[in-house]
Amino acid sequence: MKEQFAPTQRTLAGLCGKYENPWFRRTVRRDEVVRRSASGLVTLELCAGAGGQALGFEQAKIDHAGLVEIDKNACATLRLNRPHWNIIQKDLNEFDAAGFASVDIISGGLPCPPFSVAGKQLGKKDERNLFPAMIRLVDQIRPKAVMIENVRGILEAVFTDYREHIAGQLKKLGYQPGWQLMNASDFGVPQLRPRVVFVAVRKEYAEHFSWPEGSRGPIKSVGEILYDLMAANGWRGAKTWRDRADEIAPTIVGGSLKHGGPDLGPTRARRSWATLGVDGLGIADEAPGRNFLGMPRLTVRMVARLQGFPDFWQFAGSKTQAYRQVGNAFPPPFACAVAENLRVCLAAGRKLVQVAG
Numbered sequence: 001m002k003e004q005f006a007p008t009q010r011t012l013a014g015l016c017g018k019y020e021n022p023w024f025r026r027t028v029r030r031d032e033v034v035r036r037s038a039s040g041l042v043t044l045e046l047c048a049g050a051g052g053q054a055l056g057f058e059q060a061k062i063d064h065a066g067l068v069e070i071d072k073n074a075c076a077t078l079r080l081n082r083p084h085w086n087i088i089q090k091d092l093n094e095f096d097a098a099g100f101a102s103v104d105i106i107s108g109g110l111p112c113p114p115f116s117v118a119g120k121q122l123g124k125k126d127e128r129n130l131f132p133a134m135i136r137l138v139d140q141i142r143p144k145a146v147m148i149e150n151v152r153g154i155l156e157a158v159f160t161d162y163r164e165h166i167a168g169q170l171k172k173l174g175y176q177p178g179w180q181l182m183n184a185s186d187f188g189v190p191q192l193r194p195r196v197v198f199v200a201v202r203k204e205y206a207e208h209f210s211w212p213e214g215s216r217g218p219i220k221s222v223g224e225i226l227y228d229l230m231a232a233n234g235w236r237g238a239k240t241w242r243d244r245a246d247e248i249a250p251t252i253v254g255g256s257l258k259h260g261g262p263d264l265g266p267t268r269a270r271r272s273w274a275t276l277g278v279d280g281l282g283i284a285d286e287a288p289g290r291n292f293l294g295m296p297r298l299t300v301r302m303v304a305r306l307q308g309f310p311d312f313w314q315f316a317g318s319k320t321q322a323y324r325q326v327g328n329a330f331p332p333p334f335a336c337a338v339a340e341n342l343r344v345c346l347a348a349g350r351k352l353v354q355v356a357g
Contacts, residue, residue, distance in 0.1 A: 020163060021178040023199075025211040039343050044068070044100045044143070046092055046108030046134060050077045050315060050325035052307065053109055053149060054085075056335025060343055065103045068095050073317035074325050080314050092133045101141050104346060107339075109149040109330045110134060131162075135169045138200075144346050145209075146170070146200040147338060149330045152181055154196050166198070176206035182334070186214030189308045189331045190225050191249040197338055201345060209345040212337035221246045222276050226302050235288040241296065245276040249306050254327025262323035264298070283323050300326060308333045 039061045045054050048067035051074075057064065066086040069075050075089045088095070111128040131148075138146055154163065167177040177200040184193035201209050223245030231238035250272040253265035264273050264280030273280035277295050284297035298306075300315060300322045308331035315322035 020167065021180055022176060022206070023178050023180075023210050025180075025213045039063075039347070041104045041343060041346060042102070043105040043107045044097065044103045044137075044141070046106065046137070046148075047110055047130065048078060048087075049074050049109060050329050051081060051313070052309065052329030052332050053107060053335040054078070054082075055309070055313070056330070056332040056337075057107060057339045059332060059336040060339035062105065062339055062343060065100050068092055068108075071325075073321040076316035077314070077322075077325060080316050081312075092130050095133070095137070097137045097141050103141060104144045105147060105342065106134065106138055106141070106143045106145075107147045108134070109328075131166055135166070138170065138175075139173055142173070142202075144202050144205060145342055146175065146177075146198070147342060148198040149335070150196050150198065152194045152196050155179065155181055167200075170200040174203055175200035176203055180211045182211070182214065184308070184331045184334045185219055185248055187212070187331070187333045187337045188215055188219060189306075189333055190220050190222060191252060191306050191331070193251050193331065193334075195330065195334065199338070199342070201342075205345055205348075208348040210341055212341050214337065219248055222249050222278075222306065225305060226298075229299070229302050229305070230287055230296060232287040234290040235292050235296075236290060237288070237292065241277050245278065247276060249273075249276070252303060252307060252327050254324050254329070262300075262320045262327075283319060285319065303327065307331050 041062045042065045043057055043062055044065050045057070045067040048054050048069040049071070051067075054064060054067055064085055066088050067078060068088045068090055069078065070089065070091050072089060075087050078085060078087045110130045134146070134148060153159075163179065167179075170177045177198065179196055179198050181194060181196050184191050184195065197211075199209065199211075223242035226245070227238060227242040230241060235241075250269055251265070253269060262283040264270060264278070264283075270280035274295065279295040279297045282297055283303070284299050286299060288296045300319060301311070303323065304313065304315070304326045305311065307326055307329050309326070309329070310332075315325055317325070
């Protein structure tokens with residue numbers, strides 16, 4: 001299996017110097033997080049979507065005080081999978097967090113189009129930019145830490161001033177902020193999915209944080225991951241397809257409300273999928289039949305597996321609505337890795353605060 005790399009990942013990482021990223025990367029020892037009892041930490045999640053980041057936090061044993069999401073289909077997905085979660089369907093610009101003063105973490109995946117090439121990179125001028133809303137809520141409830149996921153485009157030079165503005169606002173509130181570009185494939189997700197994570201930790205905890213190092217072991221290919229799903233209807237060509245799909249997936253693109261029906265991205269992305277024997281022009285309702293000829297399309301369930309969702313996680317809405325939720329998600333294993341490092345950071349800092357007190 002050939003390994004893929006984001007061609008601009010190293011360049012973008014270089015744009016984010018030490019002044020924007022004070023932390024190193026390290027592997028957290030499993031004995032630091034494997035105590036399977038609840039951590040005692042609680043998060044308020046913003047722009048929760050289909051629950052990728054929320055599921056990652058749950059896997060890191062961090063509870064949810066509330067999950068704010070404006071899209072009704074995504075809210076239905078969250079309620080379908082976790083009826084006990086407190087789902088709040090609301091525009092983040094209108095959300096008042098007065099009832100959440102005791103939460104330890106604010107987390108979320110703020111809208112990416114303001115900082116993506118597809119979204120024309122309008123940044124702070126884009127009406128979909130919700131960083132000001134996030135800063136307002138941090139100011140309101142003063143959590144111990146903040147964790148926000150976004151696209152790698154936010155690290156480009158055109159947004160340097162805006163990154164400094166965001167970090168500066170959090171510094172004024174008593175936080176140490178940092179940006180880090182990482183790839184989902186570092187955390188076992190079979191996809192070339194570079195993502196930027198913004199973390200801000202209250203200064204009394206900041207020395208205990210580190211970015212997750214990730215695994216350097218082999219990652220399963222698309223063919224290995226999806227073979228059983230592709231062969232579910234007895235497709236005779238499934239094994240041949242599996243052997244051809246011998247790399248990890250290109251970045252899965254969810255699109256926006258302004259985007260049309262579900263597909264695997266623009267022309268360049270579809271060419272990458274074609275090298276894996278996948279037709280990227282649409283999403284299939286089911287796996288290929290026994291005598292299917294040609295390149296198969298992925299189903300929503302297949303895409304969800306490539307995003308790191310467990311097979312039991314269901315998605316509400318039409319095929320287009322479900323695919324959009326999946327494609328825009330933060331892969332749970334990736335989110336879990338960062339959340340575990342936050343958990344260790346806050347636990348270590350809490351002990352020192354208690355001793356000092």
